[in-house]
Amino acid sequence: MTLKERDKKHLWHPLKQHQLNPESLAIVKAKGCVLTDEDGNEYIDAISSWYTCMYGHCNEFITERVATQMQQLDHVMFSDFTHEPAVKLSEELIKILPENQNRIYFNDNGSTAVESAIKMALQFYFNKGEKRSTFIAFENGFHGDTFGAMSVSGLSVYNGPFEDFLIEVKRIPTPNGNNLNEILSQLERYTSEFDVAGFIYEPLIQGAAGMTIHDADGLNSILKFCKSHDILNIADEVMTGFGKTGKYFASDYIGTKPDIICLSKALTAGLLPMAITSCTEAIYEGFLSDDIGNGFFHCHTYSANPVACAAAIAGIELLTSSDIQMSIKQISESHQKFENKIKDHAKVRATRHLGVIFALDLDTKMKRYGDLRDKLLKFFMDRGVFLRPLGNTIYIQVPYIISASELQKVYDTIEACLGIV
Numbered sequence: 300m301t302l303k304e305r306d307k308k309h310l311w312h313p314l315k316q317h318q319l320n321p322e323s324l325a326i327v328k329a330k331g332c333v334l335t336d337e338d339g340n341e342y343i344d345a346i347s348s349w350y351t352c353m354y355g356h357c358n359e360f361i362t363e364r365v366a367t368q369m370q371q372l373d374h375v376m377f378s379d380f381t382h383e384p385a386v387k388l389s390e391e392l393i394k395i396l397p398e399n400q401n402r403i404y405f406n407d408n409g410s411t412a413v414e415s416a417i418k419m420a421l422q423f424y425f426n427k428g429e430k431r432s433t434f435i436a437f438e439n440g441f442h443g444d445t446f447g448a449m450s451v452s453g454l455s456v457y458n459g460p461f462e463d464f465l466i467e468v469k470r471i472p473t474p475n476g477n478n479l480n481e482i483l484s485q486l487e488r489y490t491s492e493f494d495v496a497g498f499i500y501e502p503l504i505q506g507a508a509g510m511t512i513h514d515a516d517g518l519n520s521i522l523k524f525c526k527s528h529d530i531l532n533i534a535d536e537v538m539t540g541f542g543k544t545g546k547y548f549a550s551d552y553i554g555t556k557p558d559i560i561c562l563s564k565a566l567t568a569g570l571l572p573m574a575i576t577s578c579t580e581a582i583y584e585g586f587l588s589d590d591i592g593n594g595f596f597h598c599h600t601y602s603a604n605p606v607a608c609a610a611a612i613a614g615i616e617l618l619t620s621s622d623i624q625m626s627i628k629q630i631s632e633s634h635q636k637f638e639n640k641i642k643d644h645a646k647v648r649a650t651r652h653l654g655v656i657f658a659l660d661l662d663t664k665m666k667r668y669g670d671l672r673d674k675l676l677k678f679f680m681d682r683g684v685f686l687r688p689l690g691n692t693i694y695i696q697v698p699y700i701i702s703a704s705e706l707q708k709v710y711d712t713i714e715a716c717l718g719i720v
């Protein structure tokens with residue numbers, strides 16, 4: 300029996316209606332930018348396996364560090380214990396995070412990084428004796444699938460069964476250069492009518508919404524407004540973090556720094572699941588008390604797993620190297636050339652790019668999960684390129700180590716697909 304056939308007996312995959320689509324492609328190997336399936340077919344991983352393996356799959360610099368760490372200390376609980384990989388990672392992260400960040404809290408994945416951020420904001424005010432229970436978030440944002448994260452996500456097409464159980468969230472549009480006054484008056488209304496604890500946002504680029512880019516100055520004004528109303532700003536950098544936008548963090552483009560930042564995905568270079576919620580010293584101090592109950596009682600068993608920390612430290616070493624910084628710059632320049640070439644095509648409604656992220660909207664109506672999407676996925680895979688359209692948006696988010704010829708193949712395949720839509 301093939302892996303594909305064995306898979307169907309016991310497995311339940313995420314984001315899948317098994318009755319309509321029972322097949323899953325069996326991948327047996329990943330190296331650099333290339334995934335290999337059980338029949339030996341190769342695919343360029345043009346979305347870095349959901350924005351994770353930015354230094355390439357099975358990068359030996361990282362796998363060797365991880366292997367060494369595994370021989371030294373595999374895991375120990377992080378409540379009451381500490382260890383070198385966690386301490387070192389906190390030191391390395393603080394060097395590259397926005398300058399107001401000073402505390403590192405460990406989680407397991409992007410959703411729980413957001414969940415912790417939401418709980419931190421609620422408890423920060425609870426500890427002060429203030430009951431604040433509302434959040435502000437952007438329309439069409441995506442922040443994950445646990446209850447708090449689902450609540451603040453505006454992309455809720457599949458949240459129907461849970462909507463009665465979500466926390467209170469008021470939504471504002473993303474700033475587009477023309478709507479700031481309207482957004483600010485909406486914020487005035489929300490802050491006068493509700494007790495708002497936090498504003499959560501994907502800085503500059505909303506990933507799941509289709510890699511849509513918003514106005515940095517407008518975002519800065521929103522953050523300033525929130526700061527002046529003691530609303531905690533929570534940047535969800537789960538997708539944008541670690542160089543994707545051309546800077547270490549998207550928040551580096553914006554003058555007003557967040558109180559809390561959520562990190563995951565590329566944090567561990569695509570090797571192991573881990574996430575971090577960082578915050579300012581002022582947030583941390585809000586939990587210091589003689590009363591044990593004012594502490595942050597949120598914990599995951601594998602918090603600060605030493606092996607995952609080792610992968611993250613190695614990843615940061617690569618990210619900050621001149622080679623990787625140069626590659627990010629070169630990919631961004633290539634995207635610009637591709638954008639210039641393709642933007643006036645009759646089948647292209649819009650294009651945009653920032654750092655290694657490029658997106659193109661097809662000039663056609665297309666369901667998020669539907670026939671045209673399936674046709675496009677097959678078209679890409681048949682040509683050896685793994686791209687995953689988001690609605691009518693085709694986006695690229697390639698590993699930083701991609702070669703010029705691999706990147707060209709991704710561009711050529713996208714250009715060719717315009718002939719079938």
Ligand SMILES: Cc1ncc(COP(=O)(O)O)c(C=O)c1O
Nearest residue numbers: 408409410441442443506537538
């Ligand atoms: C911006 C953002 N936040 C949170 C998440 C959730 O992360 P995870 O899937 O690791 O729970 C995602 C996942 O795509 C994301 O893009």
